[in-house]
Amino acid sequence: MWDFEGKDVDIYVVRKLLTRYPEYFRNRVIGRDVYLTLRLPNPWAETAEKKVFSQALELIPTAYDVAREFYGDDGIKGVFQVILPLTSRAEELVFTYRYYERVVAGKAFLELVPGMKVMDVLGSVKPNTIDVIPLIEDLNSMLGIGKIIINYWRFIRPSSIRVFIARSDPAMNYGLIPAVLAAKIALNKALTLGRELGIEVYSIIGVGSTPFRGGT
Template sequence: MSTQHPDNVHVPFFAETSELGGEDEVKEAYYIYSHLGCHEQMWDCEGKEVDNFVVKKLLTTYSPFFADNILGKDIFLTLRVPNPHIEKAEAKILLETLESIPRSFDVARIFYKNDIPPIFEVILPMTDTHTAIDNIYQYYADFVIGKQFKRLGGRDTTIADWIGTFSPKHINVIPLFEDQTSMLSAHTTVGRYILDKHLPYQRVFLARSDPAMNYGLVSAVLLNKIALANLHRLQEETGVPVYPVIGVGSAPFRGNLRPDTVDRVSAEYPSAYTFTIQSAFKYDYPPDEARNAVRALESRAVSTPHRVDETQCLQIMERYTEAYIRELIPLSDIINRIAGHIPGRRKRKLHIGLFGYSRNTGGMKLPRAITFTAALYSIGIPPEILGLSALSDRDLDFVRRIYVNFDRDLCDAARYLNPDSPYLGEGMKDALLSITGDRINDDHRQATENILRALRESRTAEIQSDILHAANIRKFLG
């Protein structure tokens, strides 16, 4: 699943500017289908730059391609909608987006001369209850579709007689679980949602990036492992196939999915049916590498999840996350200072994150995950090292059994450590290098030195170019 996450260093060739706008994202959808061979594009329906006429634009602008590749059958467009319980200012965009689905159906029916819906699934972020999922499912069926049977002015004429019929009759709602509480209870939430429905399958989206920012790398991976094991058990108990989606980025902290790590990440999450490929994956590597990696992801075999001892995982997570937050708090000011210099890559607004709310972390306010990650790498502190000091040798042995790429991910991160960074807390460097050894990339180290010097000397004009230089070495922004 291609997404619009802005973690790329390089600007794609089809973009008008360095910040992709609505028309650029239409081109992007065509590019990932036609050139990268990716079968699904997430379309984010939040923010003023969003284009709800994407289906019409794709079918009319790229008619020859879509004539041979049916949208909704061969390739897919999946909408990410606002969560009205969380994003109050965006709540009615949810209704507008749901209303656009029958309109897109009509456009596709004229183009293809069939009744295959081009859009039939939506993603609900920050899901925490089964009613949040069900509200969308029922609203669409009862109001978006149901209104066609209403009569106008007490007469015999229905809305369907006046406007035409509305299709598809139902949509699938994919819950996206993003925090610890909701991820640990994802199987219960989904189980309750599917209880009174006859669904052929249920997709479930698990965040990997925001949990890393909120709880640290190790806790994020363990949370995903627990959720995947529980969802597999739900599938066995109900007989309803559950198809997990894992939201991973290119930074080790955010999932470490790059064209050269497909096999590793597949082995880490063997029961995942879908992985996100974000912007760095698509634009910071040669197209052939990205295309071959997409092909490998599409053809991989899916198997059962790793077994996990949930109780022991939670015990380790509690101590580790406490240390992670303790080490993060002193860095919050410099993170926010650097964040203002991280270049934007999308014009649409970013979504609300957990750190956008008051938390028991000293009232800390931090940027979203990509900017957060980029800021820490830019000062020579890979975020993967935060919290490691809390893990004993026994803890590490357990983590390695569950998190199979633990050492390799940390080795990838260790290359971007600056051991002389003034923001490196006591014990952080030793905790990392005791696991990875000295693997520091000297070019990246020098780039972070330049960033820190420019920051000290208030040479703000140079900071962003130095940040981009360091990111180019990593092949991801954040």
């Protein structure tokens, strides 16, 4: 997880990984065998970081170009997954998905000068779409995770979805036992809904050792 949420992270991370550790990444293809997943700031909740949301998404096409050159393969995935923290509504996920699709990737088709599109100067912008992973952190959203998933599915129709259930903030805010129970309920609802919709649900849970996940 490459965390843009309040962190000063290196935007050239993919280039540096591939150039410093070429043998490792020749044998472990980024985007297939190992994944670099961007954690965005939530522009609805973290107002001072709103523009970083856009900056982080702009990293993805550059990472793709670097990986394509390294592997010599146009079909490479590179970086294609992002985590949206503090997710409370499906609309936030849909906005993130469409912002990338229409603003970041879609700008390639803009004609800024007659007969000259952005892609004619900067090249194509890939990947065309991304996977958005909701990070559910508050109690109401954890208990209402079904509504978030199904409304996102109605707009985007993904074949699979990853859901990230928080543990540290719920434990800090509600206590250890309520956080454990809420996480179990959220995971059960997500998996049950996935079976009903006919999509694969891959769960992530943010557990860790004490005292950082609610221990004393």
